[in-house]
Amino acid sequence: MKEVEIRAKITDNTVASIERIGAVLKYESHEIDDYFKFGKDIDRKLVLRIRTSSKKTLLTFKGSAKGEDIVWSEWETEIERPEELKKLLLANGMVKVTTINKHRKSFSFGKFEINVDDIKNLGNFIEVQVMSENVSEARAEIEQILNRLGIQKEKFITKGYVPLMLESGATFK
């Protein structure tokens, strides 16, 4: 089973159309992700993410290596005292890459998950995802859902929020 996902930028609030096709709101969340890297790690080989939400805080190591061996590209642990860790990182050679401040509305639509994300300084996005054995079939089904919501293929984006934020040149603190 693979997670298949398509993301698109939305200019107005599509929440109304999502509810119109029969999707059900499951939860709303607010997460603030701070991304750090070593100042000298120009290629961003290793990135640390500290994710804060009302529920818990997670520390994630994200590696860019994709070797032939089994290499873990992500490792996560729940933590406490994130502010102390951030101070220590910034005082010792790490720099903040960006912050993704995300308000999410998550809907379920049959086997699909539909997320509407409001990313501070970046805009509103929709993500439709599903677990599937058949990637091309799943992509076709997701495209169909997006079409029903009035979102055409030209609007699809493959990049994640971090590269989008870096390209946007948004300032953050």
Place this chain on the structure above:
Amino acid sequence: MKEVEIRAKITDNTVASIERIGAVLKYESHEIDDYFKFGKDIDRKLVLRIRTSSKKTLLTFKGSAKGEDIVWSEWETEIERPEELKKLLLANGMVKVTTINKHRKSFSFGKFEINVDDIKNLGNFIEVQVMSENVSEARAEIEQILNRLGIQKEKFITKGYVPLMLESGATFK
């Protein structure tokens, strides 16, 4: 209250003399500390330690910054799946600095703690420590205990196990 500590290298096993002066064995432990840094972090500004023992595994960020502001020089969290984290670090630009493989016998002697450490590839050490408001008084008391154990001032060392290991040029894996 500050932790005051003196360490010395011991050539033979001083455990017998420690017990003779009336210290009581509290516990024995075995810890393996793996130290990592960014390959490009030549000054070792930030070091990650993964400490494995029979009880639990700890991940510690150790910063070298000692600014005038309140800067956290150490941040620690309990973790699981350390082997996965190690693989991710080594595959993404971090290198192992050294490994400290330590068998410890810890004794209590009144208000003092006496540790006898057998460090693989480095030798045997004694550490006497106490929490005190008065550093110079505490140091004098510790020196007296060490003298009773036949360890004179010339044998005292101020360096930690990591710099000692690096100086020794010991190979490790």
